[in-house]
Amino acid sequence: MGFLALNNITKAFGKLDALSDVSLDVKEGEVLGIVGPNGSGKSTLINVLTGYYRPTKGSIHFRGKKVSGRRPDQIAAMGIARTFQSNVLFAGASVLESVMVASYLQYKTNSWQAFFETRAYKDEHETIVGRVLDLLKMLDLFNETFLPAEGLSHGYQRMLGIAIALAANPKVLLLDEPTTGMNHQEAMFVVENIKKISEQGVTVVLIEHNMKVLLNLATKVVVLNFGNKIAEGKPEEVMNQKDVIDAYLGTETI
Amino acid sequence: MMLLYIDWKKTVPRIVAAVPIILVALVPFYTTNMVTLSMFILSGIWAIAAMGFALILRTGQFSMGQAGFMAIGGYTSAILTVKLGWSFWIGFLAAGIVSGIVAFAVGAVVLRVGGAYFSIITLSLGEIVRIVAQQMEGLTNGARGLLPQAPNPIDLGFVEINFDASAVPYFYLMMLLVAVTAVVFGQIGRSRLGGTFYSLAANQILAEHQGIYLMKYRVMAFTVAGVFTGFAGAFYAHFMSVITPYMLGLAQSIQIMIMSIVGGVSSLVAGPIIGAVLLYDLGEYLSKLQVPGLQALVVGGAVVLVLVLLPKGTGLVDLWEKFWRKVYHEDEYYYDD
Numbered sequence: 001m002g003f004l005a006l007n008n009i010t011k012a013f014g015k016l017d018a019l020s021d022v023s024l025d026v027k028e029g030e031v032l033g034i035v036g037p038n039g040s041g042k043s044t045l046i047n048v049l050t051g052y053y054r055p056t057k058g059s060i061h062f063r064g065k066k067v068s069g070r071r072p073d074q075i076a077a078m079g080i081a082r083t084f085q086s087n088v089l090f091a092g093a094s095v096l097e098s099v100m101v102a103s104y105l106q107y108k109t110n111s112w113q114a115f116f117e118t119r120a121y122k123d124e125h126e127t128i129v130g131r132v133l134d135l136l137k138m139l140d141l142f143n144e145t146f147l148p149a150e151g152l153s154h155g156y157q158r159m160l161g162i163a164i165a166l167a168a169n170p171k172v173l174l175l176d177e178p179t180t181g182m183n184h185q186e187a188m189f190v191v192e193n194i195k196k197i198s199e200q201g202v203t204v205v206l207i208e209h210n211m212k213v214l215l216n217l218a219t220k221v222v223v224l225n226f227g228n229k230i231a232e233g234k235p236e237e238v239m240n241q242k243d244v245i246d247a248y249l250g251t252e253t254i
Numbered sequence: 255m256m257l258l259y260i261d262w263k264k265t266v267p268r269i270v271a272a273v274p275i276i277l278v279a280l281v282p283f284y285t286t287n288m289v290t291l292s293m294f295i296l297s298g299i300w301a302i303a304a305m306g307f308a309l310i311l312r313t314g315q316f317s318m319g320q321a322g323f324m325a326i327g328g329y330t331s332a333i334l335t336v337k338l339g340w341s342f343w344i345g346f347l348a349a350g351i352v353s354g355i356v357a358f359a360v361g362a363v364v365l366r367v368g369g370a371y372f373s374i375i376t377l378s379l380g381e382i383v384r385i386v387a388q389q390m391e392g393l394t395n396g397a398r399g400l401l402p403q404a405p406n407p408i409d410l411g412f413v414e415i416n417f418d419a420s421a422v423p424y425f426y427l428m429m430l431l432v433a434v435t436a437v438v439f440g441q442i443g444r445s446r447l448g449g450t451f452y453s454l455a456a457n458q459i460l461a462e463h464q465g466i467y468l469m470k471y472r473v474m475a476f477t478v479a480g481v482f483t484g485f486a487g488a489f490y491a492h493f494m495s496v497i498t499p500y501m502l503g504l505a506q507s508i509q510i511m512i513m514s515i516v517g518g519v520s521s522l523v524a525g526p527i528i529g530a531v532l533l534y535d536l537g538e539y540l541s542k543l544q545v546p547g548l549q550a551l552v553v554g555g556a557v558v559l560v561l562v563l564l565p566k567g568t569g570l571v572d573l574w575e576k577f578w579r580k581v582y583h584e585d586e587y588y589y590d591d
Binding site for chain 1: 465
């Protein structure tokens with residue numbers, strides 16, 4: 001049993017198989033890139049992994065425990081956090097408030113202790129505020145700490161999405177296109193941070209279209225096409241395989 | 255050398271909140287007129303119900319049957335005191351507990367759906383309570399209702415607290431109940447729980463993916479609101495010394511909603527209290543003028559005005575916030591529109 005293992009996952013929407021029979025092994029500490037043309041099932045894969053969808057067939061195991069069939073909050077509690085393809089934020093909250101609310105899983109005190117503000121809760125709260133501020137510093141959001149999250153520019157909102165996911169203190173971080181809509185400089189800043197996160201021992205699964213980002217980061221790449229896994233291996237090798245190029249550019253028919 | 259430093263930014267809002275509370279607390283020293291005091295007492299009862307509604311709304315759910323929980327509380331206490339002859343205090347406690355249990359049981363099933371479905375099911379819950387109260391004649395006397403008595407006089411030695419003689423004991427009991435509710439709800443709002451409740455309304459999917467179990471916190475808010483609304487209902491029944499199926503129906507549920515929203519649900523305590531006091535007293539004043547339809551017209555107009563002029567879930571309480579920020583020259587660094 002591997003670290004994070006997907007066994008023959010099928011996710012069907014009506015008669016369409018968004019994922020068909022996908023098996024995947026994610027090793028601890030690696031940065032796994034998932035690529036594929038639009039509609040190939042990349043986001044569905046993350047949605048199935050985090051419990052947003054239930055797989056139609058197959059099972060997912062994380063550190064020997066079954067993940068598939070559980071609720072999103074249970075899966076998050078097991079240590080799997082995600083970001084979203086679009087900028088998903090808490091409406092009306094500031095950057096600090098968003099990340100504090102998102103730090104829910106770091107609190108070990110129960111609701112009664114939180115309500116009565118016991119010593120243990122206060123100490124814990126202080127530590128977590130410190131951690132959140134460190135996180136904001138790392139992701140260059142520190143100057144935006146008290147600004148409303150919805151008013152941030154797109155790039156900052158992407159970073160906030162990563163900060164929110166990291167606030168859950170995950171063992172596996174699933175990033176759904178973290179660099180969409182960013183210029184090269186911003187994308188490279190994200191790359192630097194994903195490297196830092198990876199160095200801290202977090203396993204990263206990364207959906208990405210930007211080849212520069214992928215080649216920079218990924219230790220392994222999986223290619224999906226129409227819900228099928230068509231290739232797997234080192235990024236440089238996979239990108240030169242014929243069926244991968246065909247999937248992206250179409251086949252020659254003369 | 256000691257410098258006397260007063261943080262006006264914090265002190266002034268505290269004074270603004272404390273002055274009306276102290277003034278209201280002193281009302282029985284000016285007048286013990288039953289009509290005046292009962293205005294305050296009834297606004298307090300509605301204020302508690304409105305706070306309960308605001309707490310549920312904090313989790314993003316719109317309960318349309320809060321008067322049903324008042325009825326459950328009222329009937330529980332009335333049945334225990336009238337039919338079984340138990341003391342008011344036990345009936346009062348039981349009212350909160352029974353109402354809380356019903357809220358928990360209903361919430362655990364109904365809150366799975368949430369949204370509009372939840373609103374409709376709570377609306378029917380309120381109606382079910384009314385119909386059950388009407389039909390179970392053996393227990394509730396049907397449409398004639400029950401006549402719960404005032405609490406027995408308490409002899410403290412130097413002074414006797416007699417609930418039958420004047421409304422003053424009720425008045426202070428009501429203030430105590432509102433204060434306890436306000437402290438509990440305020441603490442919920444301030445603490446981590448408030449943030450968690452809010453996150454469910456702000457973005458349910460994101461909250462779930464951060465490890466927050468939706469049902470746990472939805473049911474928690476619904477149950478806490480149910481307990482305190484039940485207390486308010488028991489108080490209402492004993493103060494009015496009657497409870498019938500028609501006293502607490504859909505109209506009252508809507509009244510609770512409107513009070514809460516007009517006052518402003520951005521605050522769990524101040525907004526609903528302001529809304530309840532203003533709208534209840536406005537309604538009472540207008541009904542005294544004896545012009546048919548005037549009350550509904552003016553209250554409806556006031557609601558529309560608030561909704562148009564103060565959109566985005568803000569109410570009267572946010573006006574103060576805005577004003578105070580302007581006075582204090584705190585930069586508004588961000589405008590949404």
